[in-house]
Structures are given as structure tokens and as C-alpha cells.
Amino acid sequence: MDFDDSEIRAALAGIHASGPFVQSARMRRFLSFVVEKALAGQSEYLKETVIGIEVFDRPPGYDPKVDPVVRNEARRLRTKLEEYYRLEQPSLAVRIGLPKGTYIPTFERVPRLAPLEPPPRRQRTFYIAVGLAIAAVLAGLMSHVPPTSMTALRTRPFTSFPGDEGDPSFSPDGESIAFVWDGPDGKNQDIYVQKIDADTPRRLTDHPAADMSPVWSADGAQVAFLRVLENLRYGIFSVPVGGGPERKWGEVAGVVAGAGADPHMDWSPDGRYFAIAEKLSLERPRCIMLVSAADGQRRQLTWPDEASAGDSHPQFSPDGKSVAFRRGSGVSVEDIWAIPVEGGEARRVTRDNRGTEGHAWSADGHSLVVASRRDSSFPSLWRFPLSGGTPVRLTDSTYAGHPAISRRGHRLAYVNSTSDVNIWRVSTSGGEAARLIASTLRDTSPQYSPDGSRIAFRSDRSGYDEIWTCDREGREPVRITNFHGPLTGSPRWSPNSQELAFDTRPEGHSDIYTVRADGGQPRRLTQDRSSHVVPSWSSDGKSVYYASNQTGAWQVWRQPVAGGSAVQVTRNGGFAPFESADGTYVSYAKDPAAPGIWRVPVQGGSETPVLDALPAAMWGNWALTREGIFFLDATVHANIRYFDLATRQTRLIATLPRRPSVGDSGLAVSPDGRWLLYSQLDLQGSVIMVTEGFR
Numbered sequence: 305m306d307f308d309d310s311e312i313r314a315a316l317a318g319i320h321a322s323g324p325f326v327q328s329a330r331m332r333r334f335l336s337f338v339v340e341k342a343l344a345g346q347s348e349y350l351k352e353t354v355i356g357i358e359v360f361d362r363p364p365g366y367d368p369k370v371d372p373v374v375r376n377e378a379r380r381l382r383t384k385l386e387e388y389y390r391l392e393q394p395s396l397a398v399r400i401g402l403p404k405g406t407y408i409p410t411f412e413r414v415p416r417l418a419p420l421e422p423p424p425r426r427q428r429t430f431y432i433a434v435g436l437a438i439a440a441v442l443a444g445l446m447s448h449v450p451p452t453s454m455t456a457l458r459t460r461p462f463t464s465f466p467g468d469e470g471d472p473s474f475s476p477d478g479e480s481i482a483f484v485w486d487g488p489d490g491k492n493q494d495i496y497v498q499k500i501d502a503d504t505p506r507r508l509t510d511h512p513a514a515d516m517s518p519v520w521s522a523d524g525a526q527v528a529f530l531r532v533l534e535n536l537r538y539g540i541f542s543v544p545v546g547g548g549p550e551r552k553w554g555e556v557a558g559v560v561a562g563a564g565a566d567p568h569m570d571w572s573p574d575g576r577y578f579a580i581a582e583k584l585s586l587e588r589p590r591c592i593m594l595v596s597a598a599d600g601q602r603r604q605l606t607w608p609d610e611a612s613a614g615d616s617h618p619q620f621s622p623d624g625k626s627v628a629f630r631r632g633s634g635v636s637v638e639d640i641w642a643i644p645v646e647g648g649e650a651r652r653v654t655r656d657n658r659g660t661e662g663h664a665w666s667a668d669g670h671s672l673v674v675a676s677r678r679d680s681s682f683p684s685l686w687r688f689p690l691s692g693g694t695p696v697r698l699t700d701s702t703y704a705g706h707p708a709i710s711r712r713g714h715r716l717a718y719v720n721s722t723s724d725v726n727i728w729r730v731s732t733s734g735g736e737a738a739r740l741i742a743s744t745l746r747d748t749s750p751q752y753s754p755d756g757s758r759i760a761f762r763s764d765r766s767g768y769d770e771i772w773t774c775d776r777e778g779r780e781p782v783r784i785t786n787f788h789g790p791l792t793g794s795p796r797w798s799p800n801s802q803e804l805a806f807d808t809r810p811e812g813h814s815d816i817y818t819v820r821a822d823g824g825q826p827r828r829l830t831q832d833r834s835s836h837v838v839p840s841w842s843s844d845g846k847s848v849y850y851a852s853n854q855t856g857a858w859q860v861w862r863q864p865v866a867g868g869s870a871v872q873v874t875r876n877g878g879f880a881p882f883e884s885a886d887g888t889y890v891s892y893a894k895d896p897a898a899p900g901i902w903r904v905p906v907q908g909g910s911e912t913p914v915l916d917a918l919p920a921a922m923w924g925n926w927a928l929t930r931e932g933i934f935f936l937d938a939t940v941h942a943n944i945r946y947f948d949l950a951t952r953q954t955r956l957i958a959t960l961p962r963r964p965s966v967g968d969s970g971l972a973v974s975p976d977g978r979w980l981l982y983s984q985l986d987l988q989g990s991v992i993m994v995t996e997g998f999r
Contacts, residue, residue, distance in 0.1 A: 309343050311397055311398050312343060312398050312400070312411055312636050313339075313343075313970055314336065314398075315397070315765075316336065316339050317482065318384070319400065320335075322388050324384045324387045324700065325388065326704055328384070329722070330360075330377065330706060331384055333759060334359050334377055334378075334381055335381060335385075335400070335402075335409075336411050337358060337359050338355075338402065338408070339400065341413075349569065349779055350406075352374045352375070352407070353366070354367045356371070356373055356374050359374075359640065360374065360377070360744065370742075370779050371741075371743065373743065373744045376517055377744060378742070381402055382402050385400065385402065387700075388974050394919050397413065398411055399412040399413075412773075419883075427870045432724075458839050458995065458997065459993055459994070459995045460718075460993065460996075461994075462481065462500075462717060462993060463483070463485070463991050463992045464991050465488065465505075465991075466488050466986065467487060467488065467489075468484075468485070468486050468721075468990045469483055469484065469719070469991055469992050470483065470484050470719045470721075470874060470990055471483055471484040471516060471518060471706060471719075472706065472708045472718070473519050473520060473527075474708055474710040474713075474715065474717065475520050475524045475665055476520060476522060476524045477713070477891065478710030478711065478712040478715055479500050480497055480498065480499050480500065481498055481708075481994075482495060482497045482508070482518035482519075482520065483498070483505075483518065483519075484518065485505070486958065492512065492514070493514040494507060494508070494509045494511065495507075495508040495509040495515050495518045495527060495543070497509060497527065497545060500713075500715070508545070509529070509541075509543060513532045513533070514532045515529050515530070515531050515532075515541075516529065516532075516567060517529055517530045517569045520571070521542070521575060522571075522575050523754040525545060525942070526542045526543065526544055527543055528553070528571050528578070529541055529542070529543075530580075533555065536897065537555050537556065537557050538556050538580075539552055539555050540553040540556065540569065540578055541553065544881060550969075553597065556583060556593070556595070557583070557584075563597060567580075567581070568617045568619075568662075569618075570619045571620075572624050573596060574624050576596065576597055577594045577595060577597060577645075578592055578594070578595040578597060579592060579593070579594055579619075579620060580618065581593070581615060581616035581617065581629075584616065587610075588614075588856065589608045589609070589610065589613060589614025589615070590608070591605070591606050591608060592606040592618045592629050592643075592681045605618075605627060605643060605647065606643060611833075611854055611856065612631070612633050613633065613634055613635060613637075613853075615629050615630065615631050615632075616629065617660075617662060619663065619664065619665060620665075621669050622667060624645065625644060626669075627643050627644075627645060628640055628653065628663055628672055629641055629642075630660055630663070631652075633657070633812060633813055633833075634812070634813040634835035635791070635809075635814050635837050636658075636659040636790075636791040636809060637658070637791075637809050637812055637813055637835075638657075638659055638660045639652060639653070639655060639660075640652075640660065640672060640688070640785065641653060642672075642690070652670055653690065653947070654676065654678075654695075655669070656676055656677075657722055657809070657813075658676055658677040658789065658790070659676075659677045659791060660674055660676050661683040661705030662675045663707065664707040664709045664716075665709065665767075666687075666709060667709055667999075669690075669947070670689065670691070671683055671687050671689045672687075672688050672690065673688075673698065673707045673709060674695075675705040675718070675772075677789075680767050680789075681764040681768050681791070682702065682764075683703060683704060684697060684702075684704045685698040685704045685707055685718060686698060703720060703721040703722070703867040704720060706718060706719040706720065706992075709783065712950055714998050715995065715998060717994050718990055718993055719991070719993075720990065720991050720992075720993050721988075721989070721990035722988065722990070723745075723746060723985065723988050724743075724746070724985075724986050725747060725748055725759060725983055725984065726742040726743070726983070727739075727747050727759075727778075727981055727984050728740060728981070728982055728983075728984050729979055729980065729981055730944070730958045730979070730980050730982070731979060732934070732946075732957060732977060732979065733957075734957055735958070737958060737960075737961075737982075739986075740759075740777070740778040740981065741759065741774060742778075742986075743763060743765040744765075745764050745765050746762075746763065746764050747762070747763045747765070747772075747983070748762050748968045748969060748970055749761055749793050749794055749795060749983070750969075750970075750982075751797055751969075752975060752979075752981070753797045753801040753975075754797055754798075754801050754975055755801040755975070756776060756974060756975045756976060757775065758773050758774065758775055758821070759773065759774050759775070759776060759778070759972075759981070760772070760773050760784075760795035760804055760821075761773075761795065762793040763781075763793070766783060768792075769790075769791050770783050770787065770792055771783075771784045771792060771793070771795045771804060771806050771819070773804075773821065782823070782839075784821070784822075784823050785806070787810055787955050790808050790810050792806060792807070792808040792809075793806065793968070793969070794807050794838045794839060795819070798845050799841055799843060799844070801821065802820065803818050803819065803820055804819055804820075804821055804831070805818050805839040805840070805841060805848050806818075807836065807837045807850070808836060814836050814837045815828055815829070815830045815831075815836050816828075816839045817829060829848060829863055830863060830870070831856060833851060833853065834853055835853050835854075836850050836851070837850060837852075837970070838851050838881075840881055840883065841883075842862070842883050842887065842906075843883050843886070844887065845864070845865070846864060847862045847864050848862070848863050848865060848882070849861070849862050849863075849882075849883060850863065851880065851892075852870075853880060857895075858877060858878060858895055859872055859873070859875065859877065860873040860874040860890060860968045861873060873890055873904060874892065874904055876911050877898070878892045878894065878904075879892060879894065879895055879896055879923055880892055880924055880969070884928065884953055885930050887906060888905065888906060889903045889905060890904055890906055891903040891914060891928050893926075896923050896967070897920050898920055899916075899917075899918055900915060900916045900917075901913075901923075901926060901935075912934070914949075915933055915935065915947050917935065917937055918935050918936075918937075919937065919938060921939060921966050921967055922939060922964075923967075924969035924970050925942075925964060925965075925970045925982070926971055927971045931949060932947050932949050932950075933946070933947045934947075934971060934973055934980060935971070936960075936964050936970070936971060936982070941960075942960045942963070942964045943956055943958065943959050943960070944956075944957040944958045944960070944971075945957060953972045957980070961984075962984050962985055963984070963985040964982060964984055965982075965983035965985060968995040970982055970983035971983075
């Protein structure tokens, strides 16, 4: 059947603007490529390797058997096309399809129905009256039912600048959004503001330090924000929206206390308080503090359990009477709670025990929209009624986090993020690195088996964080665990290469498990309800080390594999432990947010610093050998360096072309000392999406 190219391109444009596709630049690019090649008469180019290179930026000569990106994304594209035609029911004349087993699109003429003959006038009057009555009933019913899916609403990109945009915050009238952007060159994070109907933002701050978490004053005249200061302190600042000098309201200590604890602040609707998460001491978890805008006086609002990860991300309700916040019972084990501003008992709103990426009150204060990982490793938006009941999913499986809801104007904003982390290999002698383990999602935490034959790693390529293994050349990937939901990672090989230890969270808190290297039923090693993370084996294979917060602060513990009581190894902080090859010392990072590497005798004793050049938050990016330590020296423009334990000299191994993985295990050395593996962020970007008519 013949088609006019303009008809097909009109159908393509309609697909791109639809709910299932507007949030996914990758899907739009894929579909455009195959359609345009077909229209140009170049269907012979629609091969897996060509698409991988042209659409997904794979290097020439890549092996699609090792990296099945095109097959995986083609399945997603077919699903999204089916969703589009099922939900949108477009009135266009052409239907675009992608049959299984090929990458050549099909174009099908959609038959148009002949118009019905109108009934006689008297019948028309009756039908209209009945139709109006039914519509009135349905309208009354639907006025009490929130929309069940964002695909039923009109969602569009609000920003699409290079780099990362995030932390959206609506002005009181709902007509502007303040947000964070790292700028066109990605070098500095500042506060910007943009009108809803505008295309160009206006910069509010210009400071070498990172600014974040913007929030509006009640009158819309100022935007307050957090600024990173020295020694893990943050300043509370504000700036007039119309221009003028900044004002400093005060400082808070220890806002960030570990990986994943993104700093966030809110300003009460009456302008009296700032709400912020603060870690008052090393031994205590984060709590929500109210800081008076009048005199800086502070009041502790929440009192989390001493063994928990603490509270964060406070947000005032529209009437200013309550604060919703995130409470973590363990690493990436979180739920949303609410508490009256005047104090009292906190009430749990969600019961997922999954990681969250922000939340927002509905304009009427009757529900919370939460970015939750409740059914995937990617956060999606869910609506939780405060009165109870079944939560409603609002977005699909693409990353949707950090929601904001306007108090006026019926708008929702959220961050749509793309991240592709892959595992690279470079010689310990230096030279050019090569990508070894890759997918379109996140592959991190590589570890060589002691016999050098296989590599264990963490990946969410299946939609969930699981433990995988492959051969030493990155081939034959095999999924070892199947927890289907909780964060699972930090794989470590036993000395005989027959077992893996790892951490996961199926019971609502972090625990250490072991599993055979060829798969099977995992065995839980730790039993109490504290958080236990980042394991490693003793050199004799009889014990597993890990970090636990059961005393209130992270410390290194040792657990016999055969059973028995765990023994505390460190007393002054410890995380991510590794035993030396001769079994005499345990080396470790001090804390997830503290720099440096320390060591202590296996049987306990003096805890001494070894290397101070490992930056904070890089606790997983180092690898211990008999003679020294390989490590990454920065979180952005990073180098791999080697520290010689005998001479205490450091030398450069390689410079990473892109950002390393931060807040995760990311560096490993092969048993023969020839190769290094590291995790690299090959693709990252985030945009702010806006939905109109959200109620």
C-alpha cells in the first residue's frame, strides 16, 4: 500500500508527543532512525550492529552477543508502541509497527469509519438528553477519582538543556519553577528560575560552591537554597527573585551522612521555619530539625531509632501543619512518614521498605506523590492517599524522581533521568581503557574471582538490582540472584572461587547473604535487624567481614561462616573492609562520607591511617594488593593511582575520560596484577518534566 511520506511523519510526530514516548529520548531516537531509513529506501541498513553504532553510540566492531542493547531496546519499543495505540487511540491515518524478528518498520493504513446517518430530530433530542445525564453522572464520579496514569495527561519536557537539571520547586502561584542546573559546561551547580511558558531560564546564583534544594518564600519574592560549605557543613541562603544580594540565614552540620542521603530543605508556608535533615553526631542518625527564620533557634522534630539510617527530605504540608519526611531503616530501605509541626507521634504513610527519590504533597493535602522503587530498581511516581488504600502508579518504568506539585495551577513537575554505567578494563601499566561489561543500564561493583576465570558484578539490566557473573572477557553473563525488588549488590568472591557474599534487603533491612557461584538458594548470614552491608571474605574463607551500624555508627564486624557470634573489629568507625592477603590486617574506609583508608590488626588493636588521598564518597573505589593500593583520586575528573605501601609513594596509572561510579564499589584488580576494572558513567542526563491538569 502506498503512503505519502508526510502521513508517516505526522504519525511519527504524534507518537513522539505521546505519554509513553515523551519521557524517553532513547525510544524516540530509535523509532525515528528506523522510520527514516525505511522512508529513504535504506532498509538494508536496519541491522543490529548498525543500529547499535548509529543509535546507541556503540563503538565500531562491538559484539551484539555480549552487548544485546538493540534487542533489549527493540522489545521496549514494541511494548511502548502497543501502549501508545491502546491508550492514546490516535486518529491518524497510519499505524507504525515493528514486527518481532526484524528492525524494519511496517506502515498500515488505519480504516476510517463512515459517518452514521443522524436519527430523526425527536430521537436526537432524546439521545442528547440521555447522553447529558450519563455524562453528568460520570463527571460527578470522576471528580472524586484521581487520574490513574500519567499517560492520560499531557506531559512535556520543561527543560532539555545539556547536563543535569533537577530539584524542581514551584512558585506559590504555580507559574514559575526554580531548579538546579550544572550549566552548559557541566562544571558548576547553581539555582535557576524559569516561567512555565518560557524556554530560557534565568540564573539566580553564581558561586563556585554547589547550590541545591531551592524553595520559594510564601510571597514568591525570594528563593532559599542550600550551599555546600567546608567540613560537611551547609549554608542556608536566599536570593531575591528579582535580583539583589544574597542573605545567609545560618549553617547546618552533617546534612549528608552516607551514600544516597541527598540534602533537601523546605520553607514553611508561613515563613517561620526552615526544615532540614541534620546529623547531630557521628553516632546518631539524621533527624529532622526546624530552624527558626527569625532567630536561628533550632528544634528537633523527629527522633529516629538509634540503629536506623535516620530521617531526611522534609516537606511541609500545604497548610503548614505537618511535615512529610523519608525515614530509612537501613541502606536503601526507606518509607515516607508524616509528623505534626508542633511535635507528636510520627505516622507511617508508605510500607514498601524500598528506596525513594523524593515526595510531594498534593495541593489539597490529602495524598502524597512518592518517587518509589517499590516494584523496580528505577523510581516511578505513585500516589499514596493519607487516608489509606491502594497506591496508584502515575508513571511507567523510566526514571521519575524528585516530584513537585504546584499549590495553584494544577501542575506536577518531576525529574526524568538517564544513566548508563558500564565496567571498563585498563592495564595496571597504563594505556587505553576498553569497555568490558556493558548494557543500556547500570553495571557496577566488579570483582575478579581469585582463580581469574570469572567476574562478579551488580546490574539492573533485568529491571532489578541483582548479582551477575561473566567470564573474564565480559562474555556469557549469567544472573545469579533473583530477589526481584530490593537493592542487591557488593558481590565478593570466596578464596576458592566457589561462593559469593553480597548484601540485599528482602526483610526490610540490609543483610549479608552467601550463594554458590553457579547460582542456587542464597543463605542469610546475618540475623539481627541492624544494617549489614559491603561484605568481604577472610583469607582463609572461614569468616566474612562487613560493615554494620548496630552500635549506632558504622563499624567493621567479622562473622564466622559456619555460625556463631559476630565480633566487632573496629571501634572508631569502619566501612567496606578487606583483609590483607597474609591475614594480618583489615583495611577499610572510615565512613561512607569520610575520606581515607585505615587499617587495624585482624584480632583488633590500634586503628591507623594508611592513605588519606581517597576522597569522601569513594569508599568503594579502591583495591588492595600485597604491595599496595589502587584507588581513584576524585569524584569527577578522576585518575587511577597506585600507592606503594613500602615506599609510601604514589604514581599515576590512568586518567578516566568520564565520571566514575560514586557511592558504590567500583574498582578491582585481577589476581595476576595485570588488569584493573572500574565502573564509569558513560551516559548521564536529567530533564524536568511538567504535567498540566494534575489533580
